Amino acid sequence: MRLAAPVVYIVGGPNSVSPAVEEAVKALSTHPYVTRISGADRYAVSRNLLSYGFYSSASSTAYLATGANFPDALSAGPAAAVIRVPVLLTPGSSATLDQPTKDVLIAEGKTTVKIAGGPNSVSPGIEADLKTFASTVLRLGGADRYDASRTINDDAFSSSSRVFLATGLKFPDALAGGVYAGSRGAPLFVVPSDCIPQATLDSIADLGATQVTLLGGEASLGPAVQLLTPCGPPAG
Numbered sequence: 029m030r031l032a033a034p035v036v037y038i039v040g041g042p043n044s045v046s047p048a049v050e051e052a053v054k055a056l057s058t059h060p061y062v063t064r065i066s067g068a069d070r071y072a073v074s075r076n077l078l079s080y081g082f083y084s085s086a087s088s089t090a091y092l093a094t095g096a097n098f099p100d101a102l103s104a105g106p107a108a109a110v111i112r113v114p115v116l117l118t119p120g121s122s123a124t125l126d127q128p129t130k131d132v133l134i135a136e137g138k139t140t141v142k143i144a145g146g147p148n149s150v151s152p153g154i155e156a157d158l159k160t161f162a163s164t165v166l167r168l169g170g171a172d173r174y175d176a177s178r179t180i181n182d183d184a185f186s187s188s189s190r191v192f193l194a195t196g197l198k199f200p201d202a203l204a205g206g207v208y209a210g211s212r213g214a215p216l217f218v219v220p221s222d223c224i225p226q227a228t229l230d231s232i233a234d235l236g237a238t239q240v241t242l243l244g245g246e247a248s249l250g251p252a253v254q255l256l257t258p259c260g261p262p263a264g
Contacts, residue, residue, distance in 0.1 A: 032058055040073055041066035070095045074117040075132045084112040088137055092129075092158070093144040094120025098199040099173035099218050100145035100180070102206050106192075107184035109210025120150040125157035133162070140164040142183070145176050174219055178228045181215040190239040191232050192216040193224070195248040205243035216243075222250045223259035 036053050038045050045064075054062050065080055067073040074095070091108050093101035095117030104115045118129050133141065141162045143150045146169030158165045168183050170176040173196045192209040194202035196218030209216040215235070217228050232240065240256065242249045 033060055034058070036060045036062045038062065038064040038066075039077065040064075040070075041068075071117050071119065071126070071129065074115075075128060078114040078116060078132055078136060082112075083114050087111060087113045089113045089140040089142065090133060090136070090138040091115040091142045091144050092118055092150060092154075094118065094149045096120055097149065098202075099196045100149050100176055102194070102199060102202040103177035103180045103216060103218055104142075104144040104168075105206040106210035106214065106216045107180055109207075110184065110213050115144070118150065118154065120145070120154065123151060123153040125154045130157065130161070133158075138162065140166070142180075143167040143169070144180055145169055145173075146171075149176070174217075174225050174228065177216075177218045178225070178231050181217060182231055185215045185235060188214050188235045188237055190214045190241065191235065191237045192241045192243055193219050193249060193253060194243040195219070195221050197221060198248065201244035201248055205241075219249070219253060220259060221248060222252050223257050224253060226258045229256060229258055 038050055050062060050064060053060065065073065065076050067076050089111065090113055091104040093104055093115055096119065101115055101117060108115050116129060116133070118126060139162050141158050141164070143155060143165065149169070155165060155167060166183070168176065168180045170179045177196065190212060191214055192205055194205055194216060202216060202218060206216050219225065219228060242254055
């Protein structure tokens with residue numbers, strides 16, 4: 029195993045990562061310690077990750093994102109990683125905050141909740157429920173997923189010499205690259221495949237970034253993104 033990792037965490041149940049994969053990891057010659065963090069669904073897995081102890085126990089902050097779509101949570105991941113706080117998933121279209129999520133936020137002492145995404149991602153009803161127990165509730169949304177990504181990063185980062193870009197249309201590149209971005213203390217912006225919104229370019233400039241890393245091949249982010257081409261006005 030190239031990384032020689034002594035500990036391997038499998039995130040998700042057997043329908044996400046099969047028992048055969050788990051056994052194959054356990055059989056590696058380096059004999060890593062393998063533990064699975066699972067749950068009845070994606071929301072339970074998210075809560076169990078929070079309770080597992082990966083995050084800073086001293087922090088009262090958590091991010092909340094819809095589990096029905098990926099861009100907001102993926103943008104929030106590196107922002108949360110920098111300060112070692114969790115990103116919890118919730119059924120964002122629900123009229124109210126689900127009780128298990130409320131319970132874990134209260135039990136873990138999370139009194140500042142940052143909502144990743146606009147009201148179409150996480151409903152106003154959920155926001156209102158958060159305000160019944162959290163002293164600070166901040167919504168980080170925007171006109172679309174790209175604008176929300178910029179808002180999340182503008183809130184989390186005041187400077188960064190490096191930024192990462194990933195397509196906002198599919199999740200794999202941002203999912204894998206977001207972990208790396210977080211480990212480097214850098215933001216990840218989701219962008220269209222053929223241009224970069226001007227507001228995102230402005231944020232990158234404001235951060236003082238001198239290195240832009242594109243995640244994925246040209247089918248995900250085309251040459252225009254590599255050239256940092258701004259998106260033009262809508263046709264017509």
